[in-house]
Amino acid sequence: MKRSLIALAAVAAAAPATAQSKLTLFGVAEAQVGQWRNLVAAPVSQTNPFGAAIERGRTRGLIPYGINASRFGLRGVEDLGAGLAASIVLENQFALDTGVPPARYFHRQANVGLYGGFGQIRMGRIYTAWNDIASNAATGYGDTYDPFVRVWRVAGPVPLGSPVPNAAGQLTGLAGSVGTNNDPGNPQVWAHVRMDNSIRYDTPTMGGITLSAQVQLDESIDGKQPQAQSYAALYVNGPIRAGVGYYTQHTRSFYNPVTGQYDAKAARSGKLETYTAAFNYDFGPVRLVSMAGQSRYDVFSLGKRITSTEWSVGAVVPVNAWALRFSVAGSNSNDLPGRDWGAGAEALYNLSKRSALYGAYSYSKYDELLAGQARRSSYISALGIRHFF
Numbered sequence: 146m147k148r149s150l151i152a153l154a155a156v157a158a159a160a161p162a163t164a165q166s167k168l169t170l171f172g173v174a175e176a177q178v179g180q181w182r183n184l185v186a187a188p189v190s191q192t193n194p195f196g197a198a199i200e201r202g203r204t205r206g207l208i209p210y211g212i213n214a215s216r217f218g219l220r221g222v223e224d225l226g227a228g229l230a231a232s233i234v235l236e237n238q239f240a241l242d243t244g245v246p247p248a249r250y251f252h253r254q255a256n257v258g259l260y261g262g263f264g265q266i267r268m269g270r271i272y273t274a275w276n277d278i279a280s281n282a283a284t285g286y287g288d289t290y291d292p293f294v295r296v297w298r299v300a301g302p303v304p305l306g307s308p309v310p311n312a313a314g315q316l317t318g319l320a321g322s323v324g325t326n327n328d329p330g331n332p333q334v335w336a337h338v339r340m341d342n343s344i345r346y347d348t349p350t351m352g353g354i355t356l357s358a359q360v361q362l363d364e365s366i367d368g369k370q371p372q373a374q375s376y377a378a379l380y381v382n383g384p385i386r387a388g389v390g391y392y393t394q395h396t397r398s399f400y401n402p403v404t405g406q407y408d409a410k411a412a413r414s415g416k417l418e419t420y421t422a423a424f425n426y427d428f429g430p431v432r433l434v435s436m437a438g439q440s441r442y443d444v445f446s447l448g449k450r451i452t453s454t455e456w457s458v459g460a461v462v463p464v465n466a467w468a469l470r471f472s473v474a475g476s477n478s479n480d481l482p483g484r485d486w487g488a489g490a491e492a493l494y495n496l497s498k499r500s501a502l503y504g505a506y507s508y509s510k511y512d513e514l515l516a517g518q519a520r521r522s523s524y525i526s527a528l529g530i531r532h533f534f
Contacts, residue, residue, distance in 0.1 A: 165224040170534075172217030176241045177505075177529030180205040184295075184511075184523055186306035186318035190405050192517065194446040196306050196318040199511075199520040209240035211529050212288045212491065212503060216253055229261040253339065264348045271345045274357035274377035275421065276338045278390030282423030282436035284459035284470040285491060287338070290507040290525060292487030293457040293474035298440060298514070308399070310407035316400050322446045324396030324415050336361075336373055337392050337419070343373075353382040361394070384427040393418035398445035415443030415450075432461040434472075453478040468493040476513065483512025499533045 182200050189196035218236030225231060236253040239246040246252065256269030276287075285291035298319075306318010316322070345359035361373040373394035380387045396415040401408035421438035437456040444451050459472025470491040477484035487509035495501045506526040515521040 166221065167223075168219060168221045170217065171220055172534055173213045173215055173531065174241060174534070175211050175213050175215050175529060175531040177208045177211040177503075177527040178206065179208055179505075179525065179527030179529075181208070181525035181527075182523050183525065184305060184514075186321075188311075188313070188315040188317055188405075189306075189321045189400055189446045191402065191446060194322055194444055195514050196316065196322045196446070197511075197514055198518065199515065199523055201520075207242035208289065208525070208527050208529075209242055210238075210289050211527060211531070212285060212290070212493075212505065213531055213533075214238050214253075215241040218254065227261075229259065231257070231259055232265075232267070233257045262349065264346060266344070266346045268344050270339055270341050271343050271359065273337060273340050273373075273375040273392060274345065274347075274359050275375045275390035275392035275419070277357065277379065278377050278388045278423050279421050279436060280338075281386065282421075282425055282434050283457060284434055284461055284472040285489070290489045290491055290505040290527075291474075292472055292489045292507055292509060293436075293455075295489075295507060295509045295523070296474045296476050296485045296487040296511075297455045297457075298442070298451075298453050298476050298478075298485075308397075310399075314406045316398075316407050321400060322398075322444055323417065323442050324398035324413075324445055336394060340373055340375065350381075353380050355379045355381075384429075386423075386425040386427075388423050390421045390423070391418070396443060398443070400445045402446065402448060413445060415445065417442040419455075421455075430462070434459045434461065449480070451478050451480045466495045468495070478513060481513045482516050485509070485511045485513050501531050502529070503531065504528050 180203050182203050184197050185200050187193055187196050187198040216236055216238040218234065221233040223231045234254045234256055235251050237246055237250055238252045251270065254270060256267045256271045258265060258267030280287045283291050283293050287294050306320045308316065308320045308324065311317055340359060340361050343359055343361045345357065348356045357377045359375040375392045377390040378388055394417050396417050398413050398415065399407050399409055399411060401411040419438060419440040421436055423436035425432065425434045435458045440453045440455060442451055453476050455476045457472060457474035459470065462469040473488045475484060475486040487507065489507035491503060491505040493501045493503040508522065508524045510522045512521060
């Protein structure tokens with residue numbers, strides 16, 4: 146027995162040190178009650194080129210997603226030694242009012258990676274480099290009440306509608322008029338926010354600057370699946386956070402302008418791209434956030450390429466346990482009549498480091514998106530409670 150114990154000790158001493166690993170459960174539980182009149186998908190046509198309309202009546206009740214969508218996830222890190230570590234993130238979103246998740250289980254994130262002195266590389270479903278710039282230059286980080294999400298054409302209500310036909314053979318919404326910006330038939334993917342089948346590399350931070358590059362790999366046999374790329378440069382130094390981001394992807398449309406119907410034989414290709422520059426400055430009593438850029442995309446229902454100028458300005462004001470947020474945003478194209486704009490306000494009261502109560506209101510006016518329609522404004526107001534864990 147003594148000799149056996151000595152032998153086991155010798156083997157243990159000769160073996161390499163076991164890597165240290167850590168797995169963390171994290172998430173948000175949030176519920177809100179309010180009323181709203183939102184954008185809804187409508188059949189794409191030459192008189193309704195963006196396939197959108199405003200709900201006829203007001204809706205009251207629990208809102209599925211608010212400031213922070215309810216979610217839970219696992220975040221793992223393993224120290225491999227020599228300054229190298231492995232990472233994994235699996236994150237699921239769900240509607241707290243019903244408990245129902247999106248069509249995909251890990252809708253928000255699903256990726257694995259390595260990081261060290263060379264930077265970080267990840268593979269899977271990952272937030273885009275462009276989104277890192279845009280979401281951090283918005284007061285609500287792109288939440289339900291953030292006007293830039295509700296107004297910007299490409300970066301905003303992109304999941305509206307579907308690139309596949311309804312029962313009447315019609316395409317609906319932005320995904321129908323601008324073409325597939327997601328997986329065909331799945332309008333929940335938000336390709337400009339999170340990218341499937343992607344590889345992303347982030348450099349080490351040098352002089353406050355981090356560079357990022359991300360590419361989506363085409364897994365289709367015929368090579369006709371929409372592909373995307375995203376790049377960003379971020380500068381962080383004290384109170385300053387500034388950067389530029391770029392996102393582009395191929396699009397396909399099956400809208401036949403002659404019949405106004407879905408036509409699998411009439412597939413046409415296009416391209417969507419957006420450039421965004423952001424600048425934030427934290428004065429202490431108030432943090433100013435701003436961004437502006439330009440988006441270009443093919444509107445197949447109009448048969449032409451559109452260029453839109455987009456902007457957003459806001460302020461975050463902490464007052465003791467309160468956090469007040471105000472922002473305005475707009476989108477305008479010289480190729481279309483009118484312009485779209487929106488404004489929003491949020492007031493959060495922190496009960497603790499993890500829990501908060503809040504009230505929010507957002508209003509949007511669509512003179513481009515809904516040109517010629519009788520009702521062109523939407524709004525949403527809510528009271529909610531949020532808990533981080």
